[in-house]
Amino acid sequence: MCGIICYVGQKDAKPILIEGLKRLEYRGYDSAGLAVQDGNEISCYRELGKIASLEGLVNGQPMEGTSGIAHTRWATHGEPSVQNAHPQRDQAENVFVIHNGIIENYHLLKKRLEKEGVAFQSETDTEVLAHLISSHFDGDLADAVRKTMGQVEGTFGLGVIHRHAPDQVVVARRGSPLIIGVSDDGHFVASDVSAMVRYTNKVVHLQENELATVTADDFFISTAQAQRIERSTETVEWSAEDVELNGFPHYMLKEIYEQPHTIKNALRGRLEPGEGVPKLGGIMPVWEDLKNCRHMVLVACGTSFYAASVAKYIFEKLTEIDTEVGLASEFRYRKLNFPPNTFMVAISQSGETADTLAAMKEAKRKGARLLGVVNVVGSSISRETDGGIYNHAGPEIGVASTKNFVSQLTTLTLLALLLGRHQNLSLTEGVRAIRALEALPEQVREVLGQASHIEAIAEKYYHCTNWLFLGRKYNYPIALEGALKLKEVSYIHAEGYAAGEMKHGPIALINPEMPTVAVIPKDEMHEKMLSNIHEIKSRKGPVIAIATQGDEKVRDLADDVIEIPHVLDFLTPMLAVIPCQLLAYYCAKFLERDIDKPRNLAKSVTVE
Ligand code: F6R
DSSP states (O other): OOEEEEEEESSOHHHHHHHHHHHHGGGOOSEEEEEEEETTEEEEEEEESOHHHHHHHHHTSOOOOSEEEEEEEOOSSSOSSTTTSSOEEOTTSOEEEEEESOBTTHHHHHHHHHHTTOOOOSSOSHHHHHHHHHHHOSSOHHHHHHHHHTTOOBOEEEEEEETTSTTOEEEEEEBSOOEEEEETTEEEEESSGGGTTTTOOEEEEOOTTEEEEEOSSOEEEEETTOOEEOOOOEEOSOOGGGGSOTTOSOHHHHHHHTHHHHHHHHHTTOOOTTTTOOOOGGGGGGHHHHTTOOEEEEEEOHHHHHHHHHHHHHHHHHOSOEEEEEEHHHHTTSOOOOOTTEEEEEEESSSOOHHHHHHHHHHHHTTOEEEEEESSTTOHHHHHSSEEEEOOOOOOOSSSOOHHHHHHHHHHHHHHHHHHHTTTOOHHHHHHHHHHHHHHHHHHHHHHTTHHHHHHHHHHHTTOSEEEEEEOGGGHHHHHHHHHHHHHHHOOEEEEEEGGGGGGTGGGGOOTTOOEEEEEOSSTTHHHHHHHHHHHHHTTOOEEEEEETTOHHHHHHOSEEEEEOOOOGGGHHHHHHHHHHHHHHHHHHHTTOOTTSOTTOOSSOOOO
C-alpha cells in the first residue's frame, strides 16, 4: 500500500528520497511523487507508474534542497493519475502533504471548504488536509497540523512541509505507522524501516495520535494535546544488505533460499534441549495466565492465516488447549463468547494488517488477552498485545510471503511446545520435538537442492491454466498456501482443497490439462492420500506429488515427484511448503510475470 519517506538534513534530499521510494516499491503502488524544499522554494513532481519514470522526470530538473517528502500511492479515492498522486497541495501552493490511510469524513470537509471558495484539484481525500493545514497556519506548522488532526476522522500517517516553515518536516500518525530515523547526516521519517535502513538503523516509533517536528539536528514529539514526549531511540536488527538482491534475480527467490537461516533465527536462543522446553521471553508478562489457558484463538489474514491453520493442528497435537482459527477479516461479524482466560494470538508479518488489528481490538473488548507472532518490531500489532514472539525473519520484500510463513510455523510450534510441556507432553516428546526443529534448517536446504528439478516440473506444466492442490490434516493448509502462492505470482487459477473433499465436488474438474499437486508425506494420512492420487490418475489427471524420500508407492503412481526428508508429522508443512513456493516462482518466471510486485497486490494491507 502507500509508502512515505521524508528527509531533513545536511545532504541533497532528492537522491535520498528517490532511493527511499525505490525501497518502498515492494509495498505496491500506482503513482509516486516528491517535493523538495530550499528556503522558501518548493519544487514538486509527480508521475504515474514506476519510480523509474519519476526518477527520469526529476533527473533533468534543478531540485535543490536538503529537506523534502516523498510518497508512493496505491489509489483508494480517485483513479491512479498525476493529479491524484501525492504530494497534494493547497491553492496557494504553500502546503505540501503526503498521506497514508483514509480520511473518512473528507466528503463533509470538502463540501464545507468548497462553500468557502476552495477549488479542489484532485479527487483525493488527502487534498482536504492540505487546505485545512493551510487555513490553520500562522507560522507554527506543527500547530496547524494538530488543529487539522482535531477535525479529521479516519487513519493517517502524514508528512507535511510549508513554504514559510523551511528546514522542517511535520509528521503525524493515527492508525498508519511512521518511524523516525536518526543519523549523523540528518533525520528521516518513513512508513517502513526498509526505506531508510541504508542510512540508519537507529529509530524512534511514533505512536498513536502523536506528531513530530523533524529538523536536521533534532526532532520534537508531542501529543494531539501539545504535550511534549521524550522517547529514546531503538536499534533495528535489519541491515542494508537485507534489502539488497545479493545476486538473486528476484526477492522472492532470495527469500525462499533464506529459509534455512530464517528457521535458525526463529530458534536462536530459544531452545533448551535437555528439558524439552523452549524459552520465550516475550510471553513472560502473561505467563501465569497463559500456562493455564484452555482456549485459544489464532487470527490472521492470507498466508499468515494458513500458518495459523497449520498451528491449530500442532496445538491440538502438543497441548490440551481448545484451539480455534479465524480469518481476521471475518472475525468481527461473529458473535463472540470467549470462555474465561481465552488468549487470542494475532499472526502477522508486517504487524500492520488492518483486519488483524480490528479483530484484536474486538477480542480485547470481549475480554480476551492478546498475544502476537509478528515480524516487524514495534509495529502496530506488536504494540496492541500483552506479550508475544518476534519472528526475527528480517525484511520480507517480495510481495508474496515465503520465509515468514516458515518463521511463523517455527515460532508457533515453539509456543505449542512450551505450553504442551506445562500440560501433558512428556519430556521424551519435548526433547524429540526440539531435536527435530534443530534438524530442520539442513532439511530445508536439502529440499532447496531440488530447485532445478522443480523448475523442470514448472516448465512442463506452466501453460496449464487451472491447478489443484490437495493435502490432509497438517498439510491441508499447505494445499491452500500452495494454491495462493501460484495464483498471486503467476496469475494461474489454482484451488487448494482438503483431499477428503475431492469426491464432494472438485473431482469433476479433473482432466489431462489440470495438474494436481498432492502433498503426501509418509504420515498417518498417507494411505488416504494415495487413494486420492489413484482417483485422479484413473481420470487421467497429471499428479505432481510432494512425498517423503524413498516412497516407492508414490513414485509408481505420480507423474512427477518432489521429495522431502523424513520428519515428525507436525513438521512436514515446513518442508512441503518449499516445493510449492518454488513451483509458483518458476511458473511465474516462465510466464514472465512481475514476480516481486504482482499486479493489484500490496505488501502491507493497512486498510480494511
Ligand atoms: C500472501 C501474502 C498475504 C499476507 C496477508 C497478511 O503471499 O503475503 O496473504 O500473508 O496480507 O499479511 P501480514 O502477515 O503482514 O498480516
